[in-house]
Amino acid sequence: MESELPPKEQLAAQAAEGRPITQSEASAIAHDESDMTRRGPLKGGPAATAQSLHDRQQNFYEAAGDVARKPSGEVTKEDAKRVQHFEARVLGHAPGKESMSAEVQSLADHNAQARHVEK
DSSP states (O other): OGGGSOOHHHHHHHHHTTOOOOHHHHHHHHHHHHHHHSSOOOTTSHHHHHHHHHHHHHHHHHHHHHHHTSOGGGOOHHHHHHHHHHHHHHHTSOOOTTSHHHHHHHHHHHHHHHHHHHO
16 A cells, blocks of 8 residues: 555655656645554655655755846856755755756856956
């Protein structure tokens, strides 16, 4: 019966691939887990994993959105560091060269160089 719940590894892989885990999905997993255990979701179980990954994704989306709303010439290395932090939390490892973090870092480096040249 436990096979009806998604394995924690599958949830982590979904998040790392960029597939959002919605609040309704996390709630449905918690409901199913509670039905199975008759005591509620398990600490560290699939429901807790789904909720944690959902929250991490939301933090990343917020950080990336904050940067996206800034004029491109105002993106800083601090912005890049914040996006990288939250992207790494979603992925479970450091983001690669083709990541959102890398794009923000490149823009921040360009801006820092431009500010240095202006002085």
